[in-house]
Amino acid sequence: MLKVILKRIAIAIPVILIVASLTFFLVRMAPGGPFDAEKVVPPQVMKNLNAVYNLDAPLIIQYRDYMLNLIQGDFGPSFRYPGRSVTEMIFTGLPVTFELAFYAIIVAMIIGSLAGVIAAVRRNTLLDYVPMTIAMIGICMPTFLLGPLLVLYFGIYLEALPVSGWDSLPGDKILPSITLGAAYAAYIARLSRGGMLETLSQDYIRTARAKGLPEYQVIIKHALQGGLVPVVSFLGPAVAGLIGGSFVVETIFQIPGLGRFYVEAAFNRDYTMILGTTIFFSTLIIFFNLLSDIAVLLMNPRARSQT
Amino acid sequence: MKNAVYLSLLLIIVSSCSDAVSPVDAAIENQILHFGNGSEPQGLDPHIVTGVPEHHLLISMCEGLTIANPKGGENLPGVAESWDISEDGKTYTFFLNQNARWSNGDQVTAQDFVWSWMRILTPSLGSQYPDMLYYLKGAEDFHQGKIKDFSNVGVSAINDHELRVELKNPTPFFIRLLSHYSTYPVHKETVLKHGTIDDRNGQWTRPGNFVCNGPMNLKTWELNKQIIVEKNPLYWDADRVRLNEIRYYPVSNESTEDRMFRAGQLHVTNVVPLEKCPIYIENENPNLRIEPYMGTYFYRVNTLHPVLKDKDVRLALAYAINRKQIVEKVSKCGQAAAYSFTPPGSAGYEPDTEVPFNPELARSLLADSGYENGEGFPVLEILFNTQEGHRKIALAIQQMWQENLGISVELVNQDWKVYLAREMTGDFQISRAGWIGDYEDPNTFLDTLRPNRGNNKTGWENEEYDRLLEIANSTNEQSLRYKYLMEAERLLIREMPIIPIYTYVRQYQLSSDVKGWYPNLLDTHHPKFIYLER
Numbered sequence: 001m002l003k004v005i006l007k008r009i010a011i012a013i014p015v016i017l018i019v020a021s022l023t024f025f026l027v028r029m030a031p032g033g034p035f036d037a038e039k040v041v042p043p044q045v046m047k048n049l050n051a052v053y054n055l056d057a058p059l060i061i062q063y064r065d066y067m068l069n070l071i072q073g074d075f076g077p078s079f080r081y082p083g084r085s086v087t088e089m090i091f092t093g094l095p096v097t098f099e100l101a102f103y104a105i106i107v108a109m110i111i112g113s114l115a116g117v118i119a120a121v122r123r124n125t126l127l128d129y130v131p132m133t134i135a136m137i138g139i140c141m142p143t144f145l146l147g148p149l150l151v152l153y154f155g156i157y158l159e160a161l162p163v164s165g166w167d168s169l170p171g172d173k174i175l176p177s178i179t180l181g182a183a184y185a186a187y188i189a190r191l192s193r194g195g196m197l198e199t200l201s202q203d204y205i206r207t208a209r210a211k212g213l214p215e216y217q218v219i220i221k222h223a224l225q226g227g228l229v230p231v232v233s234f235l236g237p238a239v240a241g242l243i244g245g246s247f248v249v250e251t252i253f254q255i256p257g258l259g260r261f262y263v264e265a266a267f268n269r270d271y272t273m274i275l276g277t278t279i280f281f282s283t284l285i286i287f288f289n290l291l292s293d294i295a296v297l298l299m300n301p302r303a304r305s306q307t
Numbered sequence: 308m309k310n311a312v313y314l315s316l317l318l319i320i321v322s323s324c325s326d327a328v329s330p331v332d333a334a335i336e337n338q339i340l341h342f343g344n345g346s347e348p349q350g351l352d353p354h355i356v357t358g359v360p361e362h363h364l365l366i367s368m369c370e371g372l373t374i375a376n377p378k379g380g381e382n383l384p385g386v387a388e389s390w391d392i393s394e395d396g397k398t399y400t401f402f403l404n405q406n407a408r409w410s411n412g413d414q415v416t417a418q419d420f421v422w423s424w425m426r427i428l429t430p431s432l433g434s435q436y437p438d439m440l441y442y443l444k445g446a447e448d449f450h451q452g453k454i455k456d457f458s459n460v461g462v463s464a465i466n467d468h469e470l471r472v473e474l475k476n477p478t479p480f481f482i483r484l485l486s487h488y489s490t491y492p493v494h495k496e497t498v499l500k501h502g503t504i505d506d507r508n509g510q511w512t513r514p515g516n517f518v519c520n521g522p523m524n525l526k527t528w529e530l531n532k533q534i535i536v537e538k539n540p541l542y543w544d545a546d547r548v549r550l551n552e553i554r555y556y557p558v559s560n561e562s563t564e565d566r567m568f569r570a571g572q573l574h575v576t577n578v579v580p581l582e583k584c585p586i587y588i589e590n591e592n593p594n595l596r597i598e599p600y601m602g603t604y605f606y607r608v609n610t611l612h613p614v615l616k617d618k619d620v621r622l623a624l625a626y627a628i629n630r631k632q633i634v635e636k637v638s639k640c641g642q643a644a645a646y647s648f649t650p651p652g653s654a655g656y657e658p659d660t661e662v663p664f665n666p667e668l669a670r671s672l673l674a675d676s677g678y679e680n681g682e683g684f685p686v687l688e689i690l691f692n693t694q695e696g697h698r699k700i701a702l703a704i705q706q707m708w709q710e711n712l713g714i715s716v717e718l719v720n721q722d723w724k725v726y727l728a729r730e731m732t733g734d735f736q737i738s739r740a741g742w743i744g745d746y747e748d749p750n751t752f753l754d755t756l757r758p759n760r761g762n763n764k765t766g767w768e769n770e771e772y773d774r775l776l777e778i779a780n781s782t783n784e785q786s787l788r789y790k791y792l793m794e795a796e797r798l799l800i801r802e803m804p805i806i807p808i809y810t811y812v813r814q815y816q817l818s819s820d821v822k823g824w825y826p827n828l829l830d831t832h833h834p835k836f837i838y839l840e841r
Contacts, residue, residue: 032724037357038741040731040761041435044451048433052507082350082507084530092530148562155570159329163570164563166532169330251560254567256531264347264559269724 005294012286019282020070020275024063027266027274034079034269053079066275075276080268086276093258096166100176100249100257101242105235107181112188113231119189120196120227121219131189138186147179147252164254176253180246184238188231196227229299236292240285329571331818335839339552340821343564345577347531347557351512353488354427354434360557365488367536367553367834369519372401372420372470372485377836379747379827382482386415386492386520387470396477396783401470406543409494411518417464423492425457431505436489439745442481444473477783480654480748486831487745494518522548522835531557542835549823549838565816568594574818574839581696584640584814594816597641598826601650601744602811603752604642606689606704606737607730610804611766614685615736619672621803624737625662626669627711628704634809637703638696641814645807647796648742649752653828656749656789660800662807666711673712681713690719691739692726700808701739730764740764741811747828749792750780756799767804 035041035049050056054065069076075086115131122128154175155163162172199205200223208218247259258277265273330341348361353369366374372390373382387401407415424443427434428450441447444461448454461473474481484490494511497518502509510516517525522544523536534555538548556573558564561580567573579587579595587595608621615621630644647658670680678684689705691697698720705716721729729735742762744751754760757776758768772795779791799805813830823836 030724031728032722033728035435036724036727036731037435038727039357039435040764042438042761044430045433045435045437048430049435052431052433077508080349081347082352082355083510083512084350089530148566151566156566159570162572163566164558164572168533169572252563254532254556254558254560254563256529260531260559267723 001294001297004297005290008290008293012283012290015286016279016283017067020067020279021063023275023278024066025059027269027271028059030269032269034271036269053077070279075279076272078270078273080265080270080273086272089261089273090258090276090280093256093261096255097243097246097250097257097259100166100173100180100246100255101239103173103177104180104184104242104246105239107177108184108188108238109231111181112185113192113228115185116189116192116194116231117196117219117224117227120193120200121215123197128193132193135186135189138182139190141183143179143183143248144252146182147175147249150175150179151252164252166253166255166257172253176249176255179252180242180249184242187234187238191230191234192228195230196223199223199226202226225299229296232299233292233296235295236288236290237285240281240288243284244281331571331574331820334574335820335841337552338550338839339554340550340575340834340837340839341573342553342555343558343567343573343576343815344534344555345557346559348534351517351525351528352507352509353491353493354423354432354436355507356488357435360555362488362831364534364536364555365491366486366521366831367523368517368521368525369488369491369493370407370521371487371491372403373482374833375483375486375827375829375831377823377827377831377833378825382486385486386420387485390482396479397474399472399474399481400465401472403468403470404543405468407520408541408543409518409520410524410539410541411494411497412541413494413496414467415492415520416467417470418467419492419495420470421457421462421464422495424462424490425460426493426498426504427489428457428460429505433505433507434489436487439484439487439489442474442476442478442484444475476781478780479783479785479788480746480750483654483746483748492520494520522833523550523553526552533557544835548835550834553834568816568818573816574821575824576816579640579814579816581640588639588641592816594818596813596815596817596826598813598830599643599650599652599828600811600813600830601653601747601751601828602741603645603648603650604700604739604741604808604811605645605648606806606808607735607740607765608804608806609733609736609738609766611733612736617676618802619676620678621806623669623672623676623712624708625803625806626665626672628707628806628808629664630662630808631664633700633703637699638809641812642809643812645810646800648756648799648805648807649749649792649796650744650810650828653744653749653752654747656792658749658793658796660797662800669711670713673714678714681715684712684714687714687716688719688736689716689739690721690726690729690735690737692723693720697739704808733764733766737806740805743811744829749789749796750776753792753795753799756804765804767802769798769802772798772802 078084078086078089119128119131151163154161161175162169165172205223208222246257247263250257250259262277265277344363345360348364349356353365370385372385372387374385376383386403386407388404389402391400403417409415424440428437428440428446430450430452437450445459449457449460463471465471497511501511501516514525514528522539522542524539526535526537528534535552537552561578564576565580565583568576608615610616634642634644646662647660649658651657689701691701701718705718708714708716730738753776755762757773775791775795779788782788820839820841822838822840824832
């Protein structure tokens with residue numbers, strides 16, 4: 001077990017370094033620079049700016065300096081927002097993005113696994129068809145459509161919930177969490193239904209039933225653990241996806257999270273910010289994949305014994 | 308199943324929030340203005356930042372020698388109570404208000420201005436707006452490192468309350484420049500406490516550190532969420548300030564902003580979504596504001612291109628565009644067709660140039676240049692940055708050129724920075740562009756097309772044009788000056804290095820609770836005149 005984890009971490013480090021190097025050269029290849037603006041900056045000023053940010057040094061020297069700082073955990077200053085370091089900006093946005101992702105995953109887990117389990121137990125009845133149809137719609141419906149629809153109905157038509165913001169008006173976290181969670185709820189519903197169906201046809205379930213256990217005990221005590229394995233292995237990438245992909249929801253609901261910095265940095269050619277956020281997100285994705293692998297190991301007796 | 312969960316969630320929500328009052332409703336009593344501010348400001352250092360959101364914030368927190376008149380026209384006194392201008396228009400003496408205070412209680416002195424102007428002109432600060440002070444004697448040389456001693460630059464403190472400024476040329480719009488944030492003073496001790504004079508990354512603009520001299524004070528600053536400013540009791544004109552707080556929200560998504568306004572979370576929006584504007588006009592939405600704005604939407608022509616260097620070709624392109632149709636059928640939000648580069652009505656300047664829509668004349672001009680019915684004319688490219696509005700206009704113009712001139716046109720859209728880079732390096736044929744005036748004077752437009760101006764970008768260099776602007780700006784008499792500027796404008800339209808399309812309007816939504824808010828060309832709404840009342 002420990003060996004597996006250590007091995008994965010050992011692989012992760014060079015991966016992150018490669019991501020950093022690739023990103024460094026890719027953003028430099030993109031036309032346009034951080035200080036280009038519609039109102040042209042006089043050449044003298046541009047020279048001064050490049051000198052301030054060490055952009056006048058040869059690219060390879062800049063690369064060396066950047067990597068040396070990176071190893072010490074320093075992402076450098078933001079070009080777009082003078083006076084802010086990339087690290088500061090990441091850690092301003094991160095708690096918000098985490099919180100949003102956390103609520104979204106809870107919404108997704110509760111709605112998704114409930115619907116999936118019930119659909120599996122009552123397969124080929126209305127209780128199966130209706131939630132699964134809704135789940136199919138949920139997967140197909142993009143958040144940029146669902147979000148505004150929810151806002152229009154609950155925020156503007158019913159005037160029951162704030163249409164935007166985070167932590168500033170009561171109830172302003174509800175709609176973004178549902179919006180972000182919905183697509184994942186749909187996935188989880190389908191995954192848990194499939195997992196449950198497979199588990200319910202296993203021999204040990206028949207044994208449990210033969211023992212005369214009540215149906216709810218069969219499902220909760222025996223079937224759930226096996227039935228939800230696909231969901232758990234999906235959760236790792238899902239959490240990483242939620243954090244990295246919350247940009248749309250953050251924009252629709254005016255949430256001060258990390259996703260907006262990430263995308264805007266690319267438009268602004270804020271080199272250090274693009275690098276910082278990319279490296280940070282790739283680390284997160286690697287980390288969550290590792291976590292879900294470990295969880296799967298713990299839940300599945302066969303996988304456990306093999307290691 | 309899912310429906311049941313949603314329904315129960317909804318029930319909890321509705322029961323818990325039924326007595327909620329929207330921020331706009333609550334604001335009347337507290338005098339809190341909720342302001343849609345476009346995007347997250349780069350920062351709050353007036354010598355470093357460049358954008359419009361920053362402008363909104365800085366006019367409330369800091370103050371220059373003058374402030375923009377909310378009803379348009381000549382600037383009003385700011386830190387300077389009054390001023391004398393010498394006969395030749397080159398020497399200004401400003402008498403500072405003795406009650407002007409920094410937010411920490413220190414007096415605002417003439418030395419503060421000298422030091423602050425030295426700061427923005429310090430090359431190693433890398434300010435992007437030093438040219439706003441290039442009108443001062445010696446300023447340009449100091450900024451370019453040709454002189455090292457700042458005492459040779461034309462600004463000096465006679466005593467604590469008198470500031471003397473010497474200019475290179477009589478500059479009739481100089482007083483108007485002084486309400487621009489690049490000329491604002493900064494508090495020397497505070498800046499130096501958190502860094503050096505040329506430190507871009509100094510922490511002095513953070514809440515708690517920030518010291519400035521405007522009607523409002525920085526209270527909190529939460530990245531990408533909001534900036535709250537509160538009334539500054541030490542401001543010299545604090546009795547007039549009626550707002551207690553302004554909350555600036557960096558809402559970059561237009562649709563989100565629109566929904567926030569409709570739900571009572573904003574008093575004023577930054578824009579109206581493109582697709583909503585015609586609907587709001589049709590429904591006579593009482594909150595919709597469409598106001599004249601000092602900006603021109605135009606197409607830049609690369610005059611170094613082998614075909615487009617021919618003046619007649621450029622004229623043919625310009626005459627083949629039906630501007631009226633574009634504003635009525637395509638942009639559809641109150642824009643006015645433009646027939647000059649400078650928008651009409653800028654500080655009393657009314658250009659009399661004309662750009663006819665005349666396909667026949669256009670065809671014959673093209674034929675004279677050797678492209679009878681567009682034959683042999685290479686495929687023309689229109690470059691624009693990715694945005695629905697630009698695409699629609701480019702499509703319309705593509706069709707007009709194809710129909711009226713028989714030439715084929717291709718559209719090329721690029722990400723903003725790529726588009727800028729291609730314009731800068733002259734890697735384009737026709738490119739869409741916009742220009743918004745920095746101050747209310749035709750010079751802010753016409754100056755950009757002089758040779759050697761970075762914002763020219765067309766490759767067009769005309770000595771006569773340059774000479775006319777030179778003469779215009781060396782005279783101190785307004786009517787004579789406008790005569791020369793008008794002549795330059797006519798020359799420009801005869802040569803057509805840029806093809807004007809329409810004059811911008813400011814379109815936004817404003818709650819009827821907001822009073823003391825007047826339309827003006829530069830869209831500057833000074834917070835000290837604004838209050839809320841229902």
